[in-house]
Amino acid sequence: MNEYFSAIREGQIDAIIGSDPESTVLHIEAMKLHEENKRVAEVLARSNAKLKELDKAKSEFLSTASHELRTPLTIIKEYVGLLHDGIAGPVTSDQKECLESALQNCNRLANLINDILDLQRLDSGRQRIRRKKVDVAALLGDCHHDFLSRCQTKYQRLELQISEDLPPVLCDPGMVTQVLVNLVGNSHKFTPEGGAIMLRGYIQDTVGQYITFQVEDSGVGIGEEDQECIFDKFTQLNRQPGPGAKGTGLGLAIVKNIVELHGGEISLKSSPGEGSTFSFTIPVYSEARELTTFVEDCLSAATAAGRELSVTLVKLDTTGQADSGHDPPDEVDHLREIEQCVRQTLRRKNDETLIVESEKMLVIVAETDEAGAESVRRRVEQSIANEFGATIAVALAGGMVCADDSIEDWMQKMKGQFLRLRPETVAKRVLIVDDEEQVLELISQALESSSLNLKIELANEGYKACLRFEGFEPHLVILDINMPGFDGEEVLRQIKSNPRWGATKVMVISGTPEKFRKMAELGADDCLAKPFDLKALVDMVANLLQDSKGTTLAAERELVKS
Amino acid sequence: MAKGKILVVDDEPDIVKTISMRLKSSGYDVVTAMDGIQAVEVVMKERPDLIVLDIRMPGRDGHGVAARLRDSTETAFTPIIFLTASTTESDYQTAVGAGASKYVTKPFEPEELVAAVEQLLQSGHKRYAL
Numbered sequence: 267m268n269e270y271f272s273a274i275r276e277g278q279i280d281a282i283i284g285s286d287p288e289s290t291v292l293h294i295e296a297m298k299l300h301e302e303n304k305r306v307a308e309v310l311a312r313s314n315a316k317l318k319e320l321d322k323a324k325s326e327f328l329s330t331a332s333h334e335l336r337t338p339l340t341i342i343k344e345y346v347g348l349l350h351d352g353i354a355g356p357v358t359s360d361q362k363e364c365l366e367s368a369l370q371n372c373n374r375l376a377n378l379i380n381d382i383l384d385l386q387r388l389d390s391g392r393q394r395i396r397r398k399k400v401d402v403a404a405l406l407g408d409c410h411h412d413f414l415s416r417c418q419t420k421y422q423r424l425e426l427q428i429s430e431d432l433p434p435v436l437c438d439p440g441m442v443t444q445v446l447v448n449l450v451g452n453s454h455k456f457t458p459e460g461g462a463i464m465l466r467g468y469i470q471d472t473v474g475q476y477i478t479f480q481v482e483d484s485g486v487g488i489g490e491e492d493q494e495c496i497f498d499k500f501t502q503l504n505r506q507p508g509p510g511a512k513g514t515g516l517g518l519a520i521v522k523n524i525v526e527l528h529g530g531e532i533s534l535k536s537s538p539g540e541g542s543t544f545s546f547t548i549p550v551y552s553e554a555r556e557l558t559t560f561v562e563d564c565l566s567a568a569t570a571a572g573r574e575l576s577v578t579l580v581k582l583d584t585t586g587q588a589d590s591g592h593d594p595p596d597e598v599d600h601l602r603e604i605e606q607c608v609r610q611t612l613r614r615k616n617d618e619t620l621i622v623e624s625e626k627m628l629v630i631v632a633e634t635d636e637a638g639a640e641s642v643r644r645r646v647e648q649s650i651a652n653e654f655g656a657t658i659a660v661a662l663a664g665g666m667v668c669a670d671d672s673i674e675d676w677m678q679k680m681k682g683q684f685l686r687l688r689p690e691t692v693a694k695r696v697l698i699v700d701d702e703e704q705v706l707e708l709i710s711q712a713l714e715s716s717s718l719n720l721k722i723e724l725a726n727e728g729y730k731a732c733l734r735f736e737g738f739e740p741h742l743v744i745l746d747i748n749m750p751g752f753d754g755e756e757v758l759r760q761i762k763s764n765p766r767w768g769a770t771k772v773m774v775i776s777g778t779p780e781k782f783r784k785m786a787e788l789g790a791d792d793c794l795a796k797p798f799d800l801k802a803l804v805d806m807v808a809n810l811l812q813d814s815k816g817t818t819l820a821a822e823r824e825l826v827k828s
Numbered sequence: 829m830a831k832g833k834i835l836v837v838d839d840e841p842d843i844v845k846t847i848s849m850r851l852k853s854s855g856y857d858v859v860t861a862m863d864g865i866q867a868v869e870v871v872m873k874e875r876p877d878l879i880v881l882d883i884r885m886p887g888r889d890g891h892g893v894a895a896r897l898r899d900s901t902e903t904a905f906t907p908i909i910f911l912t913a914s915t916t917e918s919d920y921q922t923a924v925g926a927g928a929s930k931y932v933t934k935p936f937e938p939e940e941l942v943a944a945v946e947q948l949l950q951s952g953h954k955r956y957a958l
Contacts, residue, residue, distance in 0.1 A: 335886075337840060340935040344846035347938050353853040376935045 321390065328386050332379050339379070343372040381516035387498065388523040392768060394567055395438045395527055400553045402467045402477055405439060409446040417454055423462040424450075432467060433475050436551040441524045442479075448517045449481040449544050456542070457485035476530065476547040488536040496534060497522040524644075529559075534778075543667040551718045560620045564631040574658060578641030580604065580646050583655035595799050597626045602653060607649035610766060611642060628798055644739050648769055650813060690778055691793040694811045695721045695738055699731040699757060700746035700775070705796075709744060712800040718808055728752030732760050740770060742810055747785065749778040755785065771810045775803075818826065830857040832949050835876035837867040837893070838911065839885040843934075845942070847880060847911075854942050864888025868896050871903055878948055880941070883912040906932040910938070 348354045350365040357365070389395040410426045417424040434711045435442075446465075466480040468665045488496060499519045525546045536542035549555060561577065568575035582597045589755055604618050612619075617632040632642055639660050650656050656736065696713065700706050706724045713720055723738055725731035729752040731743070743761065747754035754774060761767045774785045777796040785793060792806055834856050836847045841862070859874045860868040865888050871879065879897075883890035888918045890910060897903040909930040930944045 336934045339839065341842040341846065344843070344850070344938065345936050347872070348846060348849050351853075351938075353849055372935070 268498050273543065285540040287622075290623065309543075310624075325386060325390050328382065332383055336376075338374055339372060343369065343376070343684050346372065367417050368650040378516070381520065385516055385520055385523065388527065393527075395441065396565055397436050397438050397528075397556065398435050399434045399556070399562070400432050400439045400442070402479075403428050405435075405442060405446065406465050406467050408480070409443065409450060412447070413450050413454065413463075417463065420454070420461075421455065422457055423477060423707060424460050425464050427461065427464060427466045427468075429468040432469065433474075434551040436555055437528050437548050442528070442548060445521045445546065446479065448521050451543070453481055453483035453485060457483045459497060461485060461582065470547075473672075476541040476549055476552065478545055478547045482541065487540050488534065488542055489538050493534055493536060497532070505645055506647070524606055524817065527568070543734045553622055557620065557629065559624050560618070560629065561631065564618055566634055574633065574635050575604070576632050576634050576636075576642065578632075578646065578658065579662050580628040580630070580648075580650075581655060581657040582626045597654075598623050600654060601628045603647045604646060605630075607769075608642060608645050611645045614760075648739055694719065695723070696742045696744065696807070696811075697725060697731060697738060698722050698741040698744045699725045699749075700727065700744075701726055701749040705746070705775075708800070709803065712804055716804045716808075718804070718811070728754065728757045731757050734769075735761070735764075735767060742771040742773065743809065744807070745772055745774050745790075747774055747781050748778060755781075755788065757786050758785060758790060773806060773810055831875040832945075833859065833874065834945065835859050835861060835867065835870055835874065835879045837851045837861045837864070837879065837890070838882040841861055843882070843911075850938050850942065851880075851945065852887075854945075856945070859862075864890070864893045869898060871906070875902075877907065877925040878945060879906060879908045880945075881908050881910055885908055908957050909941070909944055909948070911941075 335464070343425045346365055346368045346464040349357060350362060363521050367808060384393075406426060406428055410424060413424055450465065451462065457463060462486040463484075464480070465481070466478075466483040468478055468480075470478040497518050498736060499516060524533050525548075527623060530542065532546040534542065534544055539632070556570055565575060566576075580601070582601065601621050605621060605628055608619065608628075612630075612632055617630075617634075620630070621627070622629065630646070634642065643658060643660050646656075646658060697708050698706055700709075704725060706726060708726060710722050713722060723734060723740070725734055728749050731745075733741075743757075745754045745757055754776070758772055758774070761770055761772060771791045772789070773792045773794065774782065774790045775794045775796055775798065776782070778794070779795040780796075782790075782793045790811055794806060831854075834846050834851055836858060837860070838844045838847070838890050839862055848860060851858050857869055859876060861870045867879075867881070869886070870876075873884060880903070881890045881934055887911075888896070892903075894908055897906060907930075910949055911932050912934060922932070930948060932941055932944060945954065
């Protein structure tokens with residue numbers, strides 16, 4: 267019976283016809299439940315949409331309000347500053363002291379606005395986190411260095427204690443530095459003259475998945491009842507900070523937010539009069555963790571911005587390269603080359619790439635729609651050298667992938683989209699340019715009936731050919747030189763002047779071979795004099811498409827022979 | 829002898845006034861404009877060595893001014909310091925895209941602004957044309 271209900275609930279059974287009165291009753295009950303479920307789901311969806319709308323309104327309000335606050339604050343601060351600096355006329359030392367206090371409070375207000383905006387960005391997930399492999403000693407060392415002179419003015423000892431051989435962590439170094447600066451700043455403020463502050467980095471957990479960062483001071487300490495709310499927003503404890511500006515009450519809320527965004531935890535041990543110890547954890551770097559968080563971060567950024575996201579995975583396939591006789595080319599180096607090429611087509615600031623060295627994989631995440639993803643894929647296809655085969659997978663997040671999916675779900679879903687790309691199976695795109703229709707016909711027929719796997723397009727004028735580069739992205743252009751108007755030489759210049767077409771091969775054909783040398787100088791890869799033998803043409807095309815890294819110009823060789 | 833001529837553009841008269849005073853006291857010649865359209869006129873007439881430009885102004889905004897100046901070869905390389913109360917990343921990106929040499933957020937430290945001006949003029953920094 268349970269199975270029956272769950273089947274009804276899941277909508278697998280829509281209606282049951284039966285004469286058994288008991289089953290009819292059950293059926294009616296089940297239908298009622300089904301309806302109820304649908305209704306609840308609708309209500310939830312509606313209130314969810316409403317909440318999202320409200321959250322957006324809140325963000326907009328905070329952003330506008332902060333702008334409106336900043337302008338008058340800037341003006342006040344500047345006028346006070348002009349007076350204080352004596353630019354508006356001489357000031358007495360008493361007046362200067364008053365102006366000093368006014369300035370300090372302007373700064374306090376400015377800090378508060380900045381903190382509110384920081385927290386707002388963190389809360390709403392709009393803060394873009396850029397994680398990378400970071401050395402723990404460098405992080406702590408920089409913070410120690412920055413605070414050393416400030417602590418010396420209060421005769422405080424600032425010490426650094428880092429365990430040996432700590433593995434690197436995976437974090438946004440700017441954000442973790444913000445956490446450290448905040449904690450050490452607090453310790454500095456709440457520790458009396460002659461006290462001590464200790465900065466530590468070590469591994470506490472037995473599995474070694476996290477590094478613990480610790481800031482311990484010999485300051486005034488925090489009472490037990492206060493410890494519970496210390497990470498809440500706008501908490502100002504009744505601590506005696508001594509001289510210096512008061513905080514905004516948001517610092518520790520920001521700190522906690524950042525630590526949790528990194529997947530770590532923060533804790534506090536303290537008792538009044540005996541100092542405080544803040545400890546937080548940051549995960550140890552691993553390639554797998556980097557990949558997971560990279561994709562998740564990109565997804566949440568795109569979701570927050572309401573944009574579509576496409577993900578392209580490129581996995582190099584090096585089987586069969588051993589018999590080529592050359593030294594095996596380095597896959598990671600080649601991935602970097604592909605990355606460079608692809609970067610030229612990426613426009614948005616959130617478009618990112620990541621190389622997973624152990625997997626020989628390049629991940630490209632771009633805020634594009636289907637057409638954009640297609641052009642990224644084509645760019646990748648074009649930039650893969652012939653020694654390599656590759657597997658390329660493209661997925662559009664938003665449609666088939668949602669931000670809540672775990673990376674495993676996500677890879678699983680992408681699997682269906684995988685596309686095997688091998689040199690011999692990829693159709694190479696060839697653009698034939700000639701003003702004579704018969705020549706176009708002749709060449710395309712010859713190529714189509716050959717054993718080569720080609721996709722062919724034709725252009726009967728030079729400028730039309732140039733217009734096709736963007737959409738068609740040919741591997742090879744077969745180019746007539748003598749054409750009315752926009753001639754072959756001009757087309758060749760266009761191709762060679764744009765770095766995007768650097769990998770495109772050009773084969774010139776002409777009834778006037780005298781022009782070949784000039785064309786070779788302009789960067790043509792090969793040439794063929796008209797009238798030509800069709801078999802020679804097909805061989806030349808095969809050769810050019812196969813030898814994508816060939817540098818010796820066959821055109822030059824021809825000239826030497828003649 | 830003035831260290832250089834600087835155009836200050838903001839729709840808030842008090843911002844224009846305070847920045848002008850600050851820059852004059854640091855030894856610069858200052859010309860001013862209260863909106864984007866006036867700013868372009870003043871640039872053409874006065875040929876300032878550097879522009880301090882507010883982003884959000886009614887009518888032609890800071891981005892519009894920068895784009896307009898970029899189109900003319902004579903003004904394309906005049907360094908621009910964008911001044912804004914906005915801290916959103918998209919504004920920052922647009923400003924850098926429009927060829928901002930420097931980006932200063934309100935409220936700013938006067939020393940920071942003066943240092944930015946000095947550095948840009950001394951290094952002969954060129955706004956990169958896109």
